[in-house]
Amino acid sequence: PWLRLDGRLSLLTNWHVVSGRNNETYEVTHKQxxxxxxxxxxxxxxxxxxxxxxxxxxxxxxxxxxxWVEHPEHGRT
Structure with missing residues (x-):
């Protein structure tokens, strides 16, 4: 967790965790x-x-x- 300057608590994680997709190919990572x-x-x-x-x-x-919010410059990469 990360406490933002506005006092809100945020969770930082990798894009593939929340999207369920490969960040390079955009393919779904779950076999089903x-x-x-x-x-x-x-x-x-x-x-x-x-x-x-x-x-x-x-x-x-x-x-x-x-x-979720993505990095303004790098997005999902």
Whole structure:
């Protein structure tokens, strides 16, 4: 996670993780053609004796549009 200057918490990850595609060929990487519509993020708690909090983070809108932000210059590469 990354705390942005505006105070919002963000998750930084690779493009292929949220898109389910190869960033060079744009081919779907899952052998059955699955595209992720959410990520499950395991957030550790201060009390390490308790299991982490699991947060569901959507990756696509209801219309199938990406909900993530890409680098303004490099995009998916």
């Amino acid at each position: 053609g699955g595209i992720p519509d959410h990520l499950r993020v395991h957030v550790p708690l201060n009390d390490r004796d308790r299991p982490p909090l699991i947060v569901r983070v959507p990756t696509l809108s209801a219309e199938g549009e990406p909900l």
